[in-house]
Amino acid sequence: MESIALKATGINKYFHDPVTIPVLKNITLDVRKGEFVSIVGKSGCGKSTLLYVLSTMDTDYEGTLDINGVQATGKSLNALARIRNESIGFVFQFHYLLPDFTCLKNVMIPGLRLGKYSYKEVEARAYEKLKMFGVEDQALKRADKLSGGQQQRVAIARALINEPAIIMGDEPTGNLDSKNTGIVFDLFQKLAKDFGQTIITVTHDEDFARRSDRIIEMADGEIKSHGK
Amino acid sequence: MKINVNTEIALTYLSARKKQTAIAAAGVMFGISMFIFMQSLMKGTNDYFEKMSFNSTPHIRLYSENKVADTHMLNSYLKDSSVKILTNPKQLIQTLGINNPYGIIKEIIKYPRVANVTPQVTANVIYTSGSVQIDGNVAGVNIDQEDKMFDVQSNMIAGDLHDLNRVNNGLLIGKGVADKLSLHVGDNITVTSGTGSPTIMRVIGIFATTIKQIDETKSYANIVQAQNLLGKDRSYVTDIKINIDDYNNAPAVARDLETITGYKAEDWVQANEQLKAAFKIRAVILNSVIGVLLLVAGFGIYNILNMTIYEKIKEIAILKAQGFSGPAVTSIFLQQAIYIGVLGGIIGVIVGFLITLMVSRIYIGAGSLKYLPMSFYTPHYVEAIIFGILTTVAAGFFPARKASKVDPVTIIRG
Ligand SMILES: Nc1ncnc2c1ncn2[C@@H]1O[C@H](COP(=O)(O)OP(=O)(O)OP(=O)(O)O)[C@@H](O)[C@H]1O
Ligand SMILES: [Mg+2]
Numbered sequence: 001m002e003s004i005a006l007k008a009t010g011i012n013k014y015f016h017d018p019v020t021i022p023v024l025k026n027i028t029l030d031v032r033k034g035e036f037v038s039i040v041g042k043s044g045c046g047k048s049t050l051l052y053v054l055s056t057m058d059t060d061y062e063g064t065l066d067i068n069g070v071q072a073t074g075k076s077l078n079a080l081a082r083i084r085n086e087s088i089g090f091v092f093q094f095h096y097l098l099p100d101f102t103c104l105k106n107v108m109i110p111g112l113r114l115g116k117y118s119y120k121e122v123e124a125r126a127y128e129k130l131k132m133f134g135v136e137d138q139a140l141k142r143a144d145k146l147s148g149g150q151q152q153r154v155a156i157a158r159a160l161i162n163e164p165a166i167i168m169g170d171e172p173t174g175n176l177d178s179k180n181t182g183i184v185f186d187l188f189q190k191l192a193k194d195f196g197q198t199i200i201t202v203t204h205d206e207d208f209a210r211r212s213d214r215i216i217e218m219a220d221g222e223i224k225s226h227g228k
Numbered sequence: 229m230k231i232n233v234n235t236e237i238a239l240t241y242l243s244a245r246k247k248q249t250a251i252a253a254a255g256v257m258f259g260i261s262m263f264i265f266m267q268s269l270m271k272g273t274n275d276y277f278e279k280m281s282f283n284s285t286p287h288i289r290l291y292s293e294n295k296v297a298d299t300h301m302l303n304s305y306l307k308d309s310s311v312k313i314l315t316n317p318k319q320l321i322q323t324l325g326i327n328n329p330y331g332i333i334k335e336i337i338k339y340p341r342v343a344n345v346t347p348q349v350t351a352n353v354i355y356t357s358g359s360v361q362i363d364g365n366v367a368g369v370n371i372d373q374e375d376k377m378f379d380v381q382s383n384m385i386a387g388d389l390h391d392l393n394r395v396n397n398g399l400l401i402g403k404g405v406a407d408k409l410s411l412h413v414g415d416n417i418t419v420t421s422g423t424g425s426p427t428i429m430r431v432i433g434i435f436a437t438t439i440k441q442i443d444e445t446k447s448y449a450n451i452v453q454a455q456n457l458l459g460k461d462r463s464y465v466t467d468i469k470i471n472i473d474d475y476n477n478a479p480a481v482a483r484d485l486e487t488i489t490g491y492k493a494e495d496w497v498q499a500n501e502q503l504k505a506a507f508k509i510r511a512v513i514l515n516s517v518i519g520v521l522l523l524v525a526g527f528g529i530y531n532i533l534n535m536t537i538y539e540k541i542k543e544i545a546i547l548k549a550q551g552f553s554g555p556a557v558t559s560i561f562l563q564q565a566i567y568i569g570v571l572g573g574i575i576g577v578i579v580g581f582l583i584t585l586m587v588s589r590i591y592i593g594a595g596s597l598k599y600l601p602m603s604f605y606t607p608h609y610v611e612a613i614i615f616g617i618l619t620t621v622a623a624g625f626f627p628a629r630k631a632s633k634v635d636p637v638t639i640i641r642g
Contacts, residue, residue, distance in 0.1 A: 048641070057549055058637040078553040085551020092640060098543050100244040105236075110550040112233035158550075 004069065005166055005198040006031040011053055011063035013046075023049050024061065025221045033165075034196040036188060037227075038209035041218030047202040048093060048170050050218070054200065055090050055168050056080040068165055085114050089159030091169035093202075096155065099144035103130065103154045106143050111161040122161070129157035132187060133180070148175045156184060160191075167191070169201040173208060185211065234556055237547075238563035241536060248532045249568060255528030256572025256620065257579060259521040260612045264580025265587070267608040270514050272588075272601035274507050278475075281503055283378050284442060285496050286469035287478045290336070290485060292326055293492040300490065329465035332489050336470060339488070341481055344471040346373035349454040349464060355401075355447075356418040356426070357409035364405060364445040366419060368454020371400075377471050380435065380448070387413040387433025392450050399429040399453075403436035404444030419447075424459035522615060525572070526623035529565050533627035537561065544631050545639035554632035561631045565624020566617075573616040577609055 006029075013024040023046045031037055039047050052058040054065065056072050059080070064073040067083060075083070084090070089110075097106045107126035111117065117125065130136040133153035138146055143154065152175045159167055167188070173181040185208055191197040192213070201212070209215050214227035242249045296319055299312040306312065326332060329347050336345050349368035354361050367374075371392040375381050380389055385403060392398045399417060411417060411431050420426040429449070436443055449457070455464050470493075472481050478495035485493040497504060537544065544557060552560075581604075588602035 052637045052641070055549070057640075060637075078555065081548065081551050081553035081556075083551075084549065088551075090549055092546075092549075096542070096546050096640070098546065100240050100543075105240075109233060109237070109547075112236070113551055113556070115233075 003033045004030050005033040007066040009064045013061040023221050034192050036192040036199040036213040038212040039202045039216045040209050045218045046221040051170050087165045089164040089167040091156050091159045091172040093170040097143035102140050103143050104139040107158045114162050129160050166198045234559045238560050252528040252532045252568045253572035255525040257576040259525035260573050260576025260616045261580035262521050263518050263612045265583045266514050268584040268602045272603040276601035281500050285499050287472050287475045287496050288470040288482045289494045290468040290491050325464050341472045343473050344377045346469050347465040348467040350466045351421045351454050351458050354420045366447050366449050366454050368449050368451040383435040383437050385434050385436050391432035395432050397429045398432040400433040400448040402443035402446045406434045421457045424457045522619045526619045529623035537627050537631045544634045545636040548636040558628045558632040561628035562624045565620050569620025
């Protein structure tokens, strides 16, 4: 039996503004270790919302969530923060770097927070990640001075710094040209195949989705298809 | 260089808004330097007045006081373990004056902390010169001891105080008395006490303290002369004045001396209630001013942090999404407050010292007070730093806690 990286059981979530509406309806989902999964669906169907729940950031839901075989549901916020720092890399739909810091620092911060490696090592690793996405020449620039696509690549580099077991992306390639999208895809695939890291990405890019291991289709807060 | 990531983020945020940081730190600086300056001024002034009061008041004054009858006579008569009970005790008239004063003085000198002891005969008198009469009091003293304890010499404006030992019927009068009766050194003055006959005395000197009331009433005579004025014998003494090594111990020593001698021992704190009241009032005023200053400084910090948090709320959400826990976020913002406080505090301590130094050189020349009395007292600086830190932490705590409670999903979803 292959080990499960992420397991969601019977997730329901509601928004109460202005009236109570269900956004996620009874979502049950398993993602294996080393699997590269794409989530697709129409705008507004609840993909981002689901991803926030799966990433442990959102705790306001019904159902249970297990990360690496450990139940995350019901854990304290501090414990969840620790899980995110150590095991989950997240790429937001709209990059979201810290503008006062250099790109290098942005990538380093989660690594420094984890405290597993020395400052020098974290710096070297961060630099190496930037290099993988071709933004190493921007390393010492303030993050808000970069183009959208460059910022997105820095954000992906940042998600990888702690070598998390699970990488989640909310349209991580939404701002990228086809060449850079290709680079990101190949890298994700390599991380999954060679290093057993699990990738879960929301994408509107059909080509990107088709080439991943599995496509989960969502519609109206429900999973329509779990893929093969 | 290994600094904590929280510290690094805190410092980056501070240096990204240099101007606001500087303003907030300036607020703290102002609060701390004023704290030090005002404390120094107050302590300096208080010390000055305290010292001044010791020019006329001894640390402890021993005198006899009417008191309620107690069992002490019975105790010395019936030295057994029987229980003595007085029913309906009454006030007893004392013979005004201390029994066996020189025996008691010997007793007191044996007490370890006592530095100086001198007897005094106080007589309420009427000074007469020509047709003018004024009320006053004569202190019959041993002028050499008196000078040693109260530095009478420093108040002398005419004559020689040692003439009190040489000139028969000599009198050393206050400047106010001299002015009112237009007396000069060498003039005669008639002194009348309630119990004795009028005596003609000779002005041998004039003194001026800074206290008008004393100058207008007081005069010094030889103790024997004062006893004569009152028509009393050589063993008649009304007060024994005692100075001790450290006047702050006066209340405790006074209590001991009371038990040893059986007479009332009044320490300078009791004798100077109004001085103490003035100290207290000044302290209240000062503390309110300082409180306001620190409050303003605190608000400066509170404000800049609140603004930072408002602007950076998205970034806080990102940090939390990346695994910064609530306490880590609190630490980031609390550290910012602390660095502002430390920066403002250090400069404030220096500026406070400089202001104190400068003001202590301002010449004012009122009476014997030439310069503003400022004290340079290390605990003020320590207190200023402690208060600064407390204010900073208190001001930083609430914004920091608010930041730590930011819900990343709500913010990131927009
Ligand atoms: N704070 C909120 N309050 C109420 N409704 C919300 C809130 N946030 C999102 N929704 C609703 O929840 C639904 C799902 O939103 P979500 O952002 O998950 O969509 P999505 O699938 O990521 O869309 P997109 O592809 O455009 O990013 C939408 O209908 C949206 O209007
Ligand atoms: Mg979305």
